[in-house]
Amino acid sequence: MLTVNHKQCTGCGSCIDTCPQLAVVTVRDKYKFLYPSVNAEQCISCGKCADACPLHHSDSPPPLSPDVRYYAAKALDKALLRDSHAGGIFPLLARAVLSQGGVVYGCAFDEVRHPRHIRVEQPDDIARLQGLKPVQSDTSGVFRRVRCDLEAGRTVLFSGTPCQCDGLRCFLGADGDTARLILVDMLCGGVTSEGIFHRYVRWLEEKIGGSVRSLRFENKPAFGHSPGLRIIFRRGKFRYLLSVPAAWDMLYAMYRKGCISRRACGECRYAVPARVGDITLGRFERIRRAHPDFPYDNGVSLVITSTPKGAGLLKQIAPQLMLEESDLERAAVNRRLVTPIPTHPHRAMLLSDIYRHGFSKAAEKFGSPGLSDALTSLITSALPDGAVIRCDRLARRIRAKLAKKAPSDSLS
Ligand SMILES: Cc1cc2nc3c(=O)[nH]c(=O)nc-3n(C[C@H](O)[C@H](O)[C@H](O)COP(=O)(O)OP(=O)(O)OC[C@H]3O[C@@H](n4cnc5c(N)ncnc54)[C@H](O)[C@@H]3O)c2cc1C
Numbered sequence: 001m002l003t004v005n006h007k008q009c010t011g012c013g014s015c016i017d018t019c020p021q022l023a024v025v026t027v028r029d030k031y032k033f034l035y036p037s038v039n040a041e042q043c044i045s046c047g048k049c050a051d052a053c054p055l056h057h058s059d060s061p062p063p064l065s066p067d068v069r070y071y072a073a074k075a076l077d078k079a080l081l082r083d084s085h086a087g088g089i090f091p092l093l094a095r096a097v098l099s100q101g102g103v104v105y106g107c108a109f110d111e112v113r114h115p116r117h118i119r120v121e122q123p124d125d126i127a128r129l130q131g132l133k134p135v136q137s138d139t140s141g142v143f144r145r146v147r148c149d150l151e152a153g154r155t156v157l158f159s160g161t162p163c164q165c166d167g168l169r170c171f172l173g174a175d176g177d178t179a180r181l182i183l184v185d186m187l188c189g190g191v192t193s194e195g196i197f198h199r200y201v202r203w204l205e206e207k208i209g210g211s212v213r214s215l216r217f218e219n220k221p222a223f224g225h226s227p228g229l230r231i232i233f234r235r236g237k238f239r240y241l242l243s244v245p246a247a248w249d250m251l252y253a254m255y256r257k258g259c260i261s262r263r264a265c266g267e268c269r270y271a272v273p274a275r276v277g278d279i280t281l282g283r284f285e286r287i288r289r290a291h292p293d294f295p296y297d298n299g300v301s302l303v304i305t306s307t308p309k310g311a312g313l314l315k316q317i318a319p320q321l322m323l324e325e326s327d328l329e330r331a332a333v334n335r336r337l338v339t340p341i342p343t344h345p346h347r348a349m350l351l352s353d354i355y356r357h358g359f360s361k362a363a364e365k366f367g368s369p370g371l372s373d374a375l376t377s378l379i380t381s382a383l384p385d386g387a388v389i390r391c392d393r394l395a396r397r398i399r400a401k402l403a404k405k406a407p408s409d410s411l412s
Pocket residue numbers: 083084085086087088089090091105106107108115129130131132133134135136137159160161186187188189190191281282283284301334336
């Protein structure tokens with residue numbers, strides 16, 4: 001029977017969909033992060049759930065592929081680019097798969113901002129998957145559905161965080177029919193929980209004195225390549241648009257500093273050049289230095305193809321892209337390719353404040369995000385790339401030492 005290691009479990013959902021007895025269910029811890037829980041009465045001790053867990057696989061993630069290629073890329077279609085977090089590559093990949101009769105899976109918010117993986121067959125629905133949702137998506141039931149599609153001979157594009165893609169890979173197993181499966185993983189900075197996100201939205205509503213109608217973590221019209229928030233809220237009869245640079249936003253600042261992410265994210269095993277995905281997508285950091293002639297307005301993606309399947313799909317959409325080949329050295333300036341965002345030493349205290357006293361208390365303790373982020377980005381933009389990576393390693397070591405002294409998180 002599966003023993004859930006709460007420090008390392010990513011919540012990928014593989015064990016949940018694997019159990020033939022339906023004995024593994026999704027539960028939430030006290031901070032509303034998703035975990036599996038085994039109902040001992042239903043369990044027949046077959047061991048399938050443990051076999052399907054990526055934590056039990058020594059090849060998770062798989063070794064660095066000899067076919068790996070790196071690119072700077074962006075969609076030529078301005079509308080796609082505007083609504084996507086980086087260079088708008090994902091919606092083009094999705095369209096290509098749907099046009100061949102395939103199906104696409106990815107993360108969408110429902111009407112009550114519950115993030116969940118959904119299955120898409122119509123091109124119009126791709127928009128629901130576009131854009132970053134830094135909140136953990138529920139995949140329960142989805143891997144079984146993917147297996148049905150593959151067994152029915154459909155091509156499947158599954159997009160998600162690397163841990164979710166790896167969960168699906170382990171769920172299908174070495175004998176699974178994966179010839180028609182295309183995994184698209186992300187360079188991942190971690191996920192927060194739905195509960196934290198909802199508390200943040202409530203705090204935001206108190207601050208603006210209105211109800212949030214739509215919240216996106218990309219705002220290209222206002223901030224171009226730099227991340228920003230686009231919040232539409234209603235106050236009385238009128239609707240308003242609020243544009244906030246990401247560096248000034250409290251949720252984003254706490255997220256980027258590892259204060260509100262899942263525990264496994266701080267030690268993420270997927271922040272390495274060896275990728276789970278046939279294609280990996282992320283932001284191309286410091287594009288102006290790496291590829292000075294590449295137009296950087298409105299976002300540029302770092303695209304990594306690790307398999308011939310991934311390379312083939314990228315080739316199909318190439319006529320709809322601005323594409324320039326790159327290399328690991330320039331790509332790895334995006335630190336999510338080499339190191340995770342470490343857990344903040346005060347994570348436990350901030351999460352406890354968010355749940356006991358609301359987001360405002362934690363925000364008060366965290367301080368002003370704008371100033372520290374502005375200083376960090378000023379310093380890092382003045383340093384050569386190698387120095388930034390070395391500073392990052394040093395900062396990790398210091399944080400790890402501080403974390404040992406800080407109070408540890410307890411789980412309910
Ligand atoms: C949780 C998360 C953290 C990320 N952190 C970083 C980072 O630190 N640095 C970096 O360079 N890039 C990061 N990315 C990737 C980046 O933000 C872009 O989403 C990615 O580059 C694809 O951009 P796009 O313009 O091609 O398409 P987009 O339209 O932006 O693609 C959206 C894709 O993201 C998936 N997605 C969105 N939210 C979630 C979620 N909560 N769970 C699973 N899948 C999701 C959708 O299924 C879809 O496939 C992250 C992505 C996610 C999902």
